[in-house]
Amino acid sequence: MRHIRVAVPVPQLEALTYAVPEGMTTPAIGARVHAALGKRTVTGVVTGHVDSAPEGIAAKEIADVLDEEAFVPPDVIALAQWVAEYYACGAGDAISAAMPPRAWEVGRPSPFRTVRVAHLTAQGHDTRSGQVTVSGDRQREAIALLGAAPEGIETPDLARRGVAAGTLKRLAAAGLVSFTHRQIDRDPFGHASRDATRGAVTLTAEQSAALDRLTAMTAAGQFATALLHGVTGSGKTEIYLRLARTVADSGRGVVMLVPEIALTPAISGAFRAIFGERVAIQHSGLSDGERHDQWHRIRRGRVDVVVGTRSAVFAPVQRLGLVIVDEEHDSSYKQEESPRYNGRDVAVMRARTAGAVAVLGSATPSLESFHNAETGRYTLISLEKRVLDRPMARVTVVDMRSEYAAAGPDVVISGPLTAAIRDRLERREQAMVLLNRRGFATSIFCRQCGETFDCPNCSVTLTVHRAAKRARCHYCGYSTRLPSACAACAGQYLEHVGFGTERVEAELAALFPGARIARVDRDTIRRRGAITSLLKRFSAGQIDILVGTQMIAKGHDFPQVTLVGVVSADIGLGLADFRAAERTFQLLTQVAGRAGRGEVAGEAIVQTLHPSHYTIRHACQQDYRAFYDDEIKFRRAMRYPPAVALINAVIRAPSIGAALGDAADIVKALSTSVEPFRVLGPAPAPLSRLKGEHRTQFFMKGSQRGAMRKALLAALEARPEIKRRTTIDVDPMSVL
Numbered sequence: 001m002r003h004i005r006v007a008v009p010v011p012q013l014e015a016l017t018y019a020v021p022e023g024m025t026t027p028a029i030g031a032r033v034h035a036a037l038g039k040r041t042v043t044g045v046v047t048g049h050v051d052s053a054p055e056g057i058a059a060k061e062i063a064d065v066l067d068e069e070a071f072v073p074p075d076v077i078a079l080a081q082w083v084a085e086y087y088a089c090g091a092g093d094a095i096s097a098a099m100p101p102r103a104w105e106v107g108r109p110s111p112f113r114t115v116r117v118a119h120l121t122a123q124g125h126d127t128r129s130g131q132v133t134v135s136g137d138r139q140r141e142a143i144a145l146l147g148a149a150p151e152g153i154e155t156p157d158l159a160r161r162g163v164a165a166g167t168l169k170r171l172a173a174a175g176l177v178s179f180t181h182r183q184i185d186r187d188p189f190g191h192a193s194r195d196a197t198r199g200a201v202t203l204t205a206e207q208s209a210a211l212d213r214l215t216a217m218t219a220a221g222q223f224a225t226a227l228l229h230g231v232t233g234s235g236k237t238e239i240y241l242r243l244a245r246t247v248a249d250s251g252r253g254v255v256m257l258v259p260e261i262a263l264t265p266a267i268s269g270a271f272r273a274i275f276g277e278r279v280a281i282q283h284s285g286l287s288d289g290e291r292h293d294q295w296h297r298i299r300r301g302r303v304d305v306v307v308g309t310r311s312a313v314f315a316p317v318q319r320l321g322l323v324i325v326d327e328e329h330d331s332s333y334k335q336e337e338s339p340r341y342n343g344r345d346v347a348v349m350r351a352r353t354a355g356a357v358a359v360l361g362s363a364t365p366s367l368e369s370f371h372n373a374e375t376g377r378y379t380l381i382s383l384e385k386r387v388l389d390r391p392m393a394r395v396t397v398v399d400m401r402s403e404y405a406a407a408g409p410d411v412v413i414s415g416p417l418t419a420a421i422r423d424r425l426e427r428r429e430q431a432m433v434l435l436n437r438r439g440f441a442t443s444i445f446c447r448q449c450g451e452t453f454d455c456p457n458c459s460v461t462l463t464v465h466r467a468a469k470r471a472r473c474h475y476c477g478y479s480t481r482l483p484s485a486c487a488a489c490a491g492q493y494l495e496h497v498g499f500g501t502e503r504v505e506a507e508l509a510a511l512f513p514g515a516r517i518a519r520v521d522r523d524t525i526r527r528r529g530a531i532t533s534l535l536k537r538f539s540a541g542q543i544d545i546l547v548g549t550q551m552i553a554k555g556h557d558f559p560q561v562t563l564v565g566v567v568s569a570d571i572g573l574g575l576a577d578f579r580a581a582e583r584t585f586q587l588l589t590q591v592a593g594r595a596g597r598g599e600v601a602g603e604a605i606v607q608t609l610h611p612s613h614y615t616i617r618h619a620c621q622q623d624y625r626a627f628y629d630d631e632i633k634f635r636r637a638m639r640y641p642p643a644v645a646l647i648n649a650v651i652r653a654p655s656i657g658a659a660l661g662d663a664a665d666i667v668k669a670l671s672t673s674v675e676p677f678r679v680l681g682p683a684p685a686p687l688s689r690l691k692g693e694h695r696t697q698f699f700m701k702g703s704q705r706g707a708m709r710k711a712l713l714a715a716l717e718a719r720p721e722i723k724r725r726t727t728i729d730v731d732p733m734s735v736l
Helices: 074-086 091-096 122-128 137-147 155-160 165-173 205-219 236-249 261-275 288-299 310-314 343-354 367-374 400-407 415-426 501-511 530-539 580-592 614-621 624-638 656-670 705-717
Strands: 003-007 016-019 032-037 040-050 062-065 113-120 177-184 224-230 253-257 279-282 305-308 320-326 357-362 379-383 394-399 430-434 443-446 463-465 470-472 479-481 494-497 517-520 545-548 561-566 603-608 645-653 677-690 693-702 726-730
Touching: 003 032, 003 091, 016 032, 016 040, 040 074, 040 091, 074 091, 074 310, 074 343, 074 705, 113 137, 113 155, 122 137, 137 165, 155 165, 165 177, 205 224, 205 236, 205 357, 205 379, 224 236, 224 367, 236 253, 236 261, 236 320, 236 357, 253 310, 253 343, 261 279, 261 305, 261 530, 279 288, 279 310, 305 310, 310 343, 320 343, 343 357, 367 379, 367 624, 394 400, 394 415, 394 614, 400 415, 400 603, 415 430, 415 501, 415 561, 415 603, 430 580, 443 463, 501 517, 501 545, 517 530, 561 580, 580 603, 580 614, 580 624, 603 614, 614 624, 645 656, 645 705, 656 677, 656 693, 656 705, 677 705, 693 705, 705 726
Parallel strands: 224 357, 224 379, 253 305, 253 320, 279 305, 320 357, 394 603, 430 545, 430 561, 517 545, 561 603
Antiparallel strands: 003 016, 003 040, 032 040, 032 062, 113 177, 443 494, 463 470, 470 479, 645 693, 645 726, 677 693
8 A cells, every 4th residue: 555644733743654545646745635633634745655654553544635736846845844854843843834824724715816807708799790789888888898808807997997887787687798707916015116116236346246256156056055244235135136137037046035024125126126026025924815825926936036034935936046045144034933943044955955056145144154154165255345435334332331420320312322313313314223122111110119020921020111001021922001009018119120112212202302203113013014114204214213123223225324323232242142242243233234325424323331342342343253253262162053053952841840850851861872962951941931831941062963853852752741841942043
């Protein structure tokens, strides 16, 4: 009997073996099937063909084959299987990332969108020759319009031309008109992106040299990875566009990844100006219907370029020739729920399996990528100058210890930053102010008894959101009204401590009452399209000061911005995370790069309590190489990536004692392994309680990820009750 491997949408479950009944055609790899799982029937995806079931197992027969051919292309299935193995997750988890909306839910109403189309019948055509007569000018007008359109006319179009539904109904009743339904794709781009135009751009000598090297790599028709290390404003996007044009002209597809949804309108607009309708977008900000339509456009081969966030790496692009990962260092490429994949690393693997070229671009490359370039795994291509030889922003460091000594501990906007913003407002230039923490205040405490207001589900204090009059947890979403008295002692002396972007916005409004100020953080962009609209207003000069979190530091190009202020530049340095310095350097360098991208030179003002820290110092000098040299010494000394591979295992339990006990059992089992790796822990996680569960963690360090994964999975398989409560994060971006 023939057998197949099937991935089902069940967390942590490997692909299962099923039998194909006699007389049923063996489904293709990538086709969907119905199969029994326990007492229910589920939809699964075929991942492979096998000769027999595992020894001692009687394989169940599949119930039905739902697709005559592959629904998900075999190369995407292979990529998802690699993700499942590398990131130690279930096969169904990985394949779900490659599926369009509702693809598992076969039998539900189709998300396809259709429109009614009117056609002339044979009798209707007779009216044009006079054999049949019609009455009324509207009916004759409708007959004339339809007679000139052999493919029919959509009824909304007829309505816009003055042919009402009642007229069509009467013609249909007379047998002169018939109706069909035509599938249409929902357009997620919007008019601004569709109408984008591009002027002529002359490349710099550096850009031309970089493009020539990349073009030669794509022309070779072999897998290769290039790290395009270009300072902010050096014109990396123009290189992406021209390289994509060359690859598409050769008959191969392109995937362009960006870290944030907010960046897709500008990038997709630039590609649409070149490729027209043969551009698709893929990201979670689209409706299910839009994502469905875009996925199927790609699957049908009607697309040359796909632009999207990390999930677009799985797009079913045919004959893939180029994968571009812009801002490759960005932590947004790492998914924080299963499958916990890094879109950048999956992009490199996608290029490898397709024989394509992967281009990773950044002004502040991740240490892993730059290390790969240093050791020869990647080709390093550098852009050291801005276009038109524009100078890098001048950076001024403000030591906040002096500001606090002079004006007290409540200073948010320093004197130098206040003066610089006032100067820009007088010159009708724009400014951006960054603080990578949202809310109005970071905590509430009672001055009478010292009690803090904590989340009941997580080991964190609640953040004050003054505009909403709420105190919120940014981890589990718990929210309550701002208290007027202490729950412990009934005291009414409540203090709001710390500050976030909402407080910065309020301070700026008080300092500059005539300025037009807007804020970009997760509180202000919840409504769909809000961030696109806000950034468009800022680009059009309708906003003077833009306040935001790290979202405003990524890839945006605002020529009228001549000043960037960074509040609490060292906010991330105190985190118990080995990447804290790297993230701080990247954020400061990237946000400083938003200034001075137009005709007027830019300035960045950085407020910090630690002006001598090497991260702050190198970021202010915008010296990546110096930062890399210092940081790689630390990583090697402490044996952190990229010096070694790292796996973070987090075990959850109802109590901290139970969590520590379970983790200790797994660590003990790992100690019997003969493989060369080191285990650190277990210990309570920095965020020891999250969403009502207590958390402990341990780390595995070594040079062989495969051996570490194998040992960890074996230890967990022996304790399935612990495995269900364990999160495995391979190559973690955060260890909190």
